[in-house]
Amino acid sequence: MNLFAEIRTLVIAGLDEMAAAGALPAGLDYTGVAVEPPRDAGHGDMATNAAMVLAKPAGLQPRAIAEALAGRLQGRGGITTAEVAGPGFLNLRLAPAAWQGVVGTALREGRDFGRSALGRGVRVNVEFVSANPTGPMHVGHARGAVFGDALAALLDFAGHEVTREYYINDGGAQVDVLARSAYERYREANGLSPEIAEGLYPGDYLIPVGEALKAKYGAGLLDKPESAWLADVRDFATAGMMAMIREDLALLGVKMDVFTSEKAVTTSGRIEEAIEALRGMGLIYDGTLEPPKGKLPEDWEEREQTLFRSTAFGDDVDRPVKKSDGSWTYFAPDIAYHWDKVSRGYTLLIDVLGADHGGYVKRLKAVVAALSNRRAELEVKLIQLVKLYKNGAPFKMSKRAGTFVTLRDVVEQAGPDVTRFVMLTRKNDAALDFDFDKVMEQSKDNPVFYVQYAHARVASVLRKAAEAGINVEDAVLAAADLSHLSHETEIALARKIAEWPRLVEIAARGQEPHRVAFYLYEIASDLHAHWNRGNEDASLRFVQEDAAVSQAKIALARAVGVVISAGLGILGVTPAEEMR
Numbered sequence: 001m002n003l004f005a006e007i008r009t010l011v012i013a014g015l016d017e018m019a020a021a022g023a024l025p026a027g028l029d030y031t032g033v034a035v036e037p038p039r040d041a042g043h044g045d046m047a048t049n050a051a052m053v054l055a056k057p058a059g060l061q062p063r064a065i066a067e068a069l070a071g072r073l074q075g076r077g078g079i080t081t082a083e084v085a086g087p088g089f090l091n092l093r094l095a096p097a098a099w100q101g102v103v104g105t106a107l108r109e110g111r112d113f114g115r116s117a118l119g120r121g122v123r124v125n126v127e128f129v130s131a132n133p134t135g136p137m138h139v140g141h142a143r144g145a146v147f148g149d150a151l152a153a154l155l156d157f158a159g160h161e162v163t164r165e166y167y168i169n170d171g172g173a174q175v176d177v178l179a180r181s182a183y184e185r186y187r188e189a190n191g192l193s194p195e196i197a198e199g200l201y202p203g204d205y206l207i208p209v210g211e212a213l214k215a216k217y218g219a220g221l222l223d224k225p226e227s228a229w230l231a232d233v234r235d236f237a238t239a240g241m242m243a244m245i246r247e248d249l250a251l252l253g254v255k256m257d258v259f260t261s262e263k264a265v266t267t268s269g270r271i272e273e274a275i276e277a278l279r280g281m282g283l284i285y286d287g288t289l290e291p292p293k294g295k296l297p298e299d300w301e302e303r304e305q306t307l308f309r310s311t312a313f314g315d316d317v318d319r320p321v322k323k324s325d326g327s328w329t330y331f332a333p334d335i336a337y338h339w340d341k342v343s344r345g346y347t348l349l350i351d352v353l354g355a356d357h358g359g360y361v362k363r364l365k366a367v368v369a370a371l372s373n374r375r376a377e378l379e380v381k382l383i384q385l386v387k388l389y390k391n392g393a394p395f396k397m398s399k400r401a402g403t404f405v406t407l408r409d410v411v412e413q414a415g416p417d418v419t420r421f422v423m424l425t426r427k428n429d430a431a432l433d434f435d436f437d438k439v440m441e442q443s444k445d446n447p448v449f450y451v452q453y454a455h456a457r458v459a460s461v462l463r464k465a466a467e468a469g470i471n472v473e474d475a476v477l478a479a480a481d482l483s484h485l486s487h488e489t490e491i492a493l494a495r496k497i498a499e500w501p502r503l504v505e506i507a508a509r510g511q512e513p514h515r516v517a518f519y520l521y522e523i524a525s526d527l528h529a530h531w532n533r534g535n536e537d538a539s540l541r542f543v544q545e546d547a548a549v550s551q552a553k554i555a556l557a558r559a560v561g562v563v564i565s566a567g568l569g570i571l572g573v574t575p576a577e578e579m580r
Contacts, residue, residue: 001105001113002501003098004046007077008035011048014072023068024058035092037499044083044091045099045495051088062088099494100482106497106559107478114501114566118508119160125341126152128352129249129256130167133241134178136205137248137407140354143432144383145407146423146572148352149254150513151381153570158508163346164257170238171262171333177201178241179234183221185210186233190219209240248407253416253572265340266333274339274371275306275321275332283309283370289317308335313366335367342372349378350511355429358382379511382429390436414439417573421448424517424571442579444528447521451564452576454524457531458561459577461542465554468543477555484552487540489530493556496523500563513570520567527560 011033018024032053035046051066058065063084070082070090078098083091106113128148131141149164156162169175181201184194189210196202213221213236221229242259249256265271278284287307306322308331321332341349349368353360361380368378388395388405390413395405411419413436422439425447426432442449462472485494500519507515534540542553565575 001102001109002116002505003102003498004035004502007046007079007092007094008033008048010073010077010079011035011050011069014069014076015050015054017072018065018068024054024060024065028054028057030054036502037495038091043085044081045094046092047085048090048092051084051090055088066090096486096491097483099491099498100485102494102498103482103485103555103559104478104480106500106562107474107555110474110562111566111569113562114157114504116158116501116505116508118158118505119155122160122348123346124152124155124160124162124348124350125165125344125346126155126162126350126352127165127167127341128152128350129245129254130169131245132169132172132174133238133245134174135201135203135241136244138404139386139388139407139410139434140383142252142407142410142419143386143423143428144352144354145249145252145254146420147381147383147428147513148350149252150420150424150516150571151350151352151511153572154504154508154513154516155511157566157570158504160348160508164255165341166256166259167337168238168242168259168261168263171266172330175234175238176230178237179230180226182206182209182213182237182240183226183229183233186213186217186221189214190222192222205244206237209237212236212240251408251411251416252419260337260340262333262337265336266328270336270340271328271332274336277339278308278335278367278370281370283312284321285309287318289320308363308367308370310363310366310370313369315362315366319363319366331363334364335371338364338368338378339371342368342376347376349376350381351378352381352383352428355382355384381511384429384431386423386432386434388434388436392437395436410434417452418448420572421451421517421568424514427512427514444525447517448573450528451520451524451568452573453579454527455561455564455568455575456577456579457527458557458564461554461557462561465543465550468550470543470547470550470554472551472554472558474558477551477558480551480555481548482552482555484549485556489526489533489540490553490556493523493526493530493560496526497559497563500566516567516570520564520571523560523563527557 012030015024015030019026019028033048033050035048038044038047050069051062054065055062066084066088070084073079073082073092078095079092080095081093085091126148129137129141129145131137152162152164177200184196184200185206188194188207213233275284285307286304288302288304289307303324305320305324307318308321310319311317319331320329321335322328338349351364364380365378368376388410418439422434423432439446439448444450465472485491503515503519507513530540542550542557544550544553568575
């Protein structure tokens with residue numbers, strides 16, 4: 001149930017009636033007509049912009065449209081008043097029964113309250129994390145992992161068919177560096193001093209890999225040239241790193257549906273297949289690029305290359321796919337990988353990448369548009385940096401990693417629930433400060449505590465009521481006489497509950513899971529404010545002497561709990577039943 005959508009349906013019906021009566025031109029586009037909470041709650045319960053967006057195409061004054069529409073809406077669907085404001089906005093007030101009914105609906109629908117059919121029939125691939133398999137994941141990967149996982153959950157909740165995917169970057173030079181680094185740890189395991197030359201990975205995390213290599217090969221690789229052991233050690237070390245990455249993801253509560261290997265994509269002929277598909281569309285040609293703007297790099301020279309005509313799809317310049325020496329560019333495997341995803345039938349691809357990939361976005365969008373004949377869309381979500389603080393100072397690097405703070409460092413310090421929630425308190429493209437002291441505070445200033453405390457308070461109400469012999473099963477509470485919910489703060493809570501289905505759709509359309517975190521903080525604040533009023537006014541407490549009144553008030557608390565639990569579920573956070 002989406003009460004805002006239901007009222008919008010009434011608005012559209014009123015507009016259709018006006019068109020049928022000749023008060024509006026037929027065939028107007030209602031796409032821009034919205035029903036939403038007013039900016040100022042004092043103006044009403046809902047507001048519609050219908051008159052404002054239709055005035056120009058209708059050739060009428062917005063106030064004239066609004067006044068005519070107001071007369072058709074008043075008294076329908078729980079609308080008690082419809083008042084024209086300003087140049088033509090229409091403010092609506094609903095009867096308390098409309099808001100009280102939302103409470104019952106939330107309890108009847110339970111965990112499905114707020115679910116949407118918005119994404120029905122849309123297959124989505126969310127590719128995220130995709131860290132190089134050369135070591136443990138760092139805190140930046142943690143933010144990308146949380147964002148991608150929460151976005152996938154949000155889209156699933158909004159009706160999309162979602163696949164979570166990890167792209168293993170095991171086809172580049174970095175895995176050769178990994179192999180050489182692991183080989184030095186293998187030498188160390190055999191009693192020799194490791195030679196960690198500049199450019200190799202120095203972290204202690206490769207010591208177990210070296211020991212495992214010794215267990216498998218003994219001393220058999222020590223006297224062999226690099227050409228004899230590089231491939232085997234590379235595969236062995238990559239598998240070990242991916243096992244570590246899977247463990248780190250599990251620690252954070254992230255489970256991938258698919259792992260795709262870059263090496264497998266590039267050796268399967270996918271690059272050639274994708275390039276030939278583009279060539280068949282007339283989008284591959286041999287040519288030279290103009291020199292880069294500004295000061296020329298010393299090594300730049302004009303040379304013929306094989307290019308993808310990405311400017312035909314909004315890119316700034318055409319992009320090389322094959323170098324003059326015949327080798328593929330870094331872009332070619334990405335073309336093949338996205339061709340692979342398009343071939344699997346996804347209509348929406350979402351790549352979650354680090355902020356340093358901003359210059360890569362246009363070319364990726366171009367290649368997906370080309371390869372899918374514009375049937376698939378690519379969205380790229382860039383993840384900004386995380387700054388860690390503890391005891392008022394930057395949090396130091398992990399000795400185990402060698403050069404950076406690991407995901408495991410963060411989760412072991414703060415816990416997975418706190419880590420996930422805090423990582424979602426900012427939009428993905430905004431920088432985030434993660435202060436270990438603040439995220440563990442038990443105060444209103446700590447959003448994860450404040451939301452969890454609200455859910456724990458609801459759980460305490462249910463326990464107290466059950467101890468008093470009150471039946472608190474959802475079906476019983478949903479059937480309670482909800483007209484007892486008449487105080488302004490009770491109606492305000494019901495209004496906030498009613499916003500949840502609308503919020504889900506807005507967040508899903510914008511691919512913005514942080515909106516869920518913001519909403520949870522707001523509804524938690526409303527619950528705490530109502531609770532505090534109950535400390536002064538006993539009639540507002542959830543458990544009353546009258547059983548019927550108690551059940552209505554407990555139903556309200558439980559409905560808040562249903563919504564908080566659903567929201568935390570999208571964020572991947574376990575709701576607290578009590579605070580310790």
